[in-house]
Amino acid sequence: MIIDAVLDEAVRNNAAWCDTMCRAHGLPGTFGPRAWTAPRRTPLYYPDAVTLTEDADASDVLTGIDRSAPGASVKDSHARLDLAAEGFRLLFEAQWIHRPAGLPRPAVTADWRPVGSRAELAAWALAWSDGDADEAALFRPELLADPATTLIAGHAPDGSVLGGAVLTDSGTVTGISNLFTTPGTDPAAAWAGALSHLAPDRAAVGYESGDDLPPALAAGFATIGPLKVWLDA
Structure with missing residues (x-):
């Protein structure tokens, strides 16, 4: 099936x-x-x-x-x-959750781009962890050298991080995980930013629960099974 x-x-x-x-x-x-x-x-x-x-x-x-x-x-x-x-x-x-390739993508409302340096990674991780340095240390610089992994960050005009996500390319699909927003940012903006960096022919997958699930569904995902x-x- x-x-x-x-x-x-x-x-x-x-x-x-x-x-x-x-x-x-x-x-x-x-x-x-x-x-x-x-x-x-x-x-x-x-x-x-x-x-x-x-x-x-x-x-x-x-x-x-x-x-x-x-x-x-x-x-x-x-x-x-x-x-x-x-x-x-x-x-x-x-x-x-799964989002087929080819669907129209939500409009991007901020400057979303890949994390490319250790300093950018540190800022991304601190925003993800809500300022907890111990939790932020989870995201090590080695991830920047992994060809299948891309960390995406959204930036406000002052350069501060509005949100982010991790994209994992496994050849047939791209996984979206660790999606987050900082206070005052709509989760829809993070989904739009993450989806904007997928290849046009690539489906997206991941998993969500609770209050985090509806924004994913609104971005074009459908549920495909429980875990x-x-x-x-």
């Missing part, structure tokens, strides 16, 4: 971004037949395992991760696992 193929692209694109983030921290993961796993604990907010197929089971994600201390997480990409018996609790649920994230308590 077409939706199944699109979902598979979204899942693998997101797993590729997780692996890129981990590699930027010197923590490479492994792509197996049914799951991506990281043998050492991953950076803040990033999963220790991601299921890649509908038939992935608990052993596919748990045997390859570090559970020596609480806090490991699993992205159940098809919302099919029940990890409660393994000591996990459900952290949150979300919806995968769950589990946390080792």
Whole structure:
């Protein structure tokens, strides 16, 4: 089915971004037949395992991760696992989203451009983290050298960051993640800015939940399936 193929692209694109983030921290993961796993604990907010197929089971994600201390997480990409018996609790649920190539793009209302220097990355990360320097350190300069990763920032006339996003090119689709806006900026502006940097023939994928989902749908995305994230308590 077409939706199944699109979902598979979204899942693998997101797993590729997780692996890129981990590699930027010197923590490479492994792509197996049914799951991506990281043998050492991953950076803040990033999963220790991601299921890649509908038939992935608990052993596919748990045997390859570090559970020596609480806090490991699993992205159940098809919302099919029940990890409660393994000591996990459900952290949150979300919806995968997809925007076909060729749709008209929303109008861009600010200066949106790729982050190209360490100084620009530092400003982007501080805006993303709402000024928390420890969280901002998640985004390391190594990301600027990754050919599949582009960080996009929107700028006000005074040069301050209005919002941003991460674009991950996986060959068939572009993933949009870590989308944010600073206070007073409409999320629609961030979606427009991110979409303006996609190749014309490239579909966009990602996932959102709660209040962050409606702006994505308004930008032309549709939901294509649920996901769950589990946390080792």
